[in-house]
Amino acid sequence: MLIVGAGIAGIATAFFVLRATRARVLLVERDRVGCGASGHSAGQLTTYFERPLSDIADTFGWRLAADAQRDLEDAHDLLDSMVGGSGARLRIERFTGYLAMFNRAQLEVHLGSLLVRKRADLPAYVCMVSEEADFVEELPTELDGLYEVVPQAQVNALLEIGGDRYRAVLAEPAGCSNSSVLCQQVLGHLLATHRDRFAYADYSKVEQIVVSDDRVVATVGAHRVVADHAVLCTNGFVDHVAEDEGGVPLRIADDQQITGRVAYMAGFAEDSARLPAAISYIRNEIIGGHTPYVYVTRRTYDRDGDTVTLTCIGGPEYPHEAAYDRDAPFPGPLLQMLDEEARPFAQPARPPGRPYDFQWHGLMGYNDCGLRVVGAHPRRQRLLYNLGCNGVGFLASIRGGHRIAELLAGRHVPAGVFDPRLVVEPVGGH
Numbered sequence: 116m117l118i119v120g121a122g123i124a125g126i127a128t129a130f131f132v133l134r135a136t137r138a139r140v141l142l143v144e145r146d147r148v149g150c151g152a153s154g155h156s157a158g159q160l161t162t163y164f165e166r167p168l169s170d171i172a173d174t175f176g177w178r179l180a181a182d183a184q185r186d187l188e189d190a191h192d193l194l195d196s197m198v199g200g201s202g203a204r205l206r207i208e209r210f211t212g213y214l215a216m217f218n219r220a221q222l223e224v225h226l227g228s229l230l231v232r233k234r235a236d237l238p239a240y241v242c243m244v245s246e247e248a249d250f251v252e253e254l255p256t257e258l259d260g261l262y263e264v265v266p267q268a269q270v271n272a273l274l275e276i277g278g279d280r281y282r283a284v285l286a287e288p289a290g291c292s293n294s295s296v297l298c299q300q301v302l303g304h305l306l307a308t309h310r311d312r313f314a315y316a317d318y319s320k321v322e323q324i325v326v327s328d329d330r331v332v333a334t335v336g337a338h339r340v341v342a343d344h345a346v347l348c349t350n351g352f353v354d355h356v357a358e359d360e361g362g363v364p365l366r367i368a369d370d371q372q373i374t375g376r377v378a379y380m381a382g383f384a385e386d387s388a389r390l391p392a393a394i395s396y397i398r399n400e401i402i403g404g405h406t407p408y409v410y411v412t413r414r415t416y417d418r419d420g421d422t423v424t425l426t427c428i429g430g431p432e433y434p435h436e437a438a439y440d441r442d443a444p445f446p447g448p449l450l451q452m453l454d455e456e457a458r459p460f461a462q463p464a465r466p467p468g469r470p471y472d473f474q475w476h477g478l479m480g481y482n483d484c485g486l487r488v489v490g491a492h493p494r495r496q497r498l499l500y501n502l503g504c505n506g507v508g509f510l511a512s513i514r515g516g517h518r519i520a521e522l523l524a525g526r527h528v529p530a531g532v533f534d535p536r537l538v539v540e541p542v543g544g545h
């Protein structure tokens with residue numbers, strides 16, 4: 116089989132497919148291993164979707180939403196089994212992450228998600244609301260028991276800020292690691308241990324995939340690759356073609372179609388060591404509004420001969436139209452905006468305008484349904500997908516790789532919210 120893309124999704128897919136089946140696997144990458152979004156991630160190990168769980172439940176029903184959530188939470192164990200099974204040596208830090216909210220609408224949506232968790236018997240998360248929040252008395256009684264009322268000082272302490280803007284905080288299990296290092300080390304392991312049935316080619320772009328009933332034929336540079344299945348792990352890259360033997364493009368439902376978006380991030384080494392952290396601060400009055408949330412990631416960073424605390428700040432993402440250039444310079448005004456708006460959350464003692472140690476961007480795949488696409492094309496089962504991170508994808512890519520392996524091993528995989536769906540043709544359409 117052919118796997119396209121050597122980010123964490125492609126590497127995890129290769130790892131679990133090789134473990135679960137006797138398949139021969141070729142992994143191809145247009146650039147180098149772990150150089151896509153996986154090489155530009157903040158490294159947070161989070162188990163939330165960009166879209167609130169309560170919203171997913173409204174669309175797909177609470178059972179499927181809860182299954183998806185449970186699956187994602189299982190990915191912590193899958194990560195550990197990848198690390199253990201490959202002998203990868205990398206730092207994994209686990210701790211509690213926080214989401215900062217300031218109004219009743221935000222809180223109600225996230226308490227709605229906790230209600231889904233409760234209904235599905237998922238482990239309870241702690242939500243704290245400041246006793247000074249003027250909306251605390253107005254919360255519907257069905258949400259009683261899903262939050263605790265605490266002093267404002269406790270909210271501020273957890274969010275590492277002062278003032279009284281943020282009135283509520285949701286605590287979730289989180290962590291941090293380095294997905295690029297994981298990709299490199301797992302690849303090295305697979306090459307060393309599966310020489311008879313695993314091969315890897317970098318600087319090899321897949322231009323076209325033609326899927327028929329009995330095989331897949333891919334054009335990879337000047338080469339033609341024939342395989343029994345192909346798995347697209349291409350995330351935000353959309354400049355390849357997948358079609359049937361009659362030349363009809365193999366599309367999935369419109370709301371699952373991927374478009375690329377670029378996210379930006381800046382990082383600095385702290386002057387003295389700090390504990391790891393993952394904190395997101397909502398800034399929109401309404402969910403889905405235009406002010407991006409900002410997020411702070413703090414983790415232990417091993418430099419040559421030195422270990423420091425690395426703090427990263429990010430948030431804004433932009434639709435991407437031209438061909439993505441990973442070496443394109445970081446836009447100066449954007450860095451200034453991050454410095455003015457996000458730095459005070461991360462390290463208020465850091466003076467404004469100080470140069471950052473790192474600044475970078477990465478391309479990610481988004482779609483309108485806000486959910487990753489994992490599984491086989493409904494019309495052509497030889498084409499599979501594990502892509503579309505929608506902003507958060509470290510653990511979800513690993514979970515996706517495991518799900519693909521289960522499918523290819525012929526195990527029963529229940530239908531779920533990530534399944535590729537068919538394009539709904541207008542009546543009388545083709």
Ligand SMILES: Cc1cc2nc3c(=O)[nH]c(=O)nc-3n(C[C@H](O)[C@H](O)[C@H](O)COP(=O)(O)OP(=O)(O)OC[C@H]3O[C@@H](n4cnc5c(N)ncnc54)[C@H](O)[C@@H]3O)c2cc1C
Nearest residue numbers: 120122123124145151152153157159321350477504508509
């Ligand atoms: C700034 C930033 C911060 C982030 N922070 C976090 C975070 O803290 N936590 C989190 O969970 N997620 C985070 N993400 C998202 C996370 O990085 C991604 O979800 C994850 O790395 C996606 O992995 P992937 O393998 O699907 O995609 P990628 O790593 O992008 O891999 C896709 C690969 O496919 C290759 N490819 C594409 N097209 C072709 C082709 N035609 N032929 C051959 N190869 C091809 C690409 O070169 C690329 O290497 C962040 C992303 C960015 C950009």
